[in-house]
Amino acid sequence: MSTLLKVKYVCQPDLVFIAKEQAQIVGESAIEGAPALIVEVVSKGSVARDYIEKKEDYERFGVQEYWIVDPRNEVVLVYVLENGKYPLFSSAEEQNIVRSSVLAGFETNLKEIFAEG
DSSP: OEEEEETTEEEOOSEEEOOGGGGGGBOSSEEESOOSEEEEEOOTTOHHIIIIIHHHHHHHHTOSEEEEEETTTTEEEEEEOBTTBOOEEEEEETTOEEEOSSSTTOEEEHHHHSOOO
16 A cells, blocks of 8 residues: 655555554555554665665654565664664564564564565
């Protein structure tokens, strides 16, 4: 579903989480505001866009948590908005655990994310 972060700025994230208290931002044809969590899966052609441009955009528009999932490098980066900026909250490589701030208590192992089959 399209996500309208601001008039004339529309993005189509790979995964979006809307918190219960944000239900009012879900419109008929788009999400009209910043969701609590956005996940982007990096592809060969989207590296700069996902790591730099979208990170800056989501930060500016107030997306509370942004995950970058990079299957080619088997890396997950989690950024949580603090004072209008995205410091790195959690990261994982190989078999490490990655955690969410928005989804209290949620954590996952990279083996589960990048498992084949």
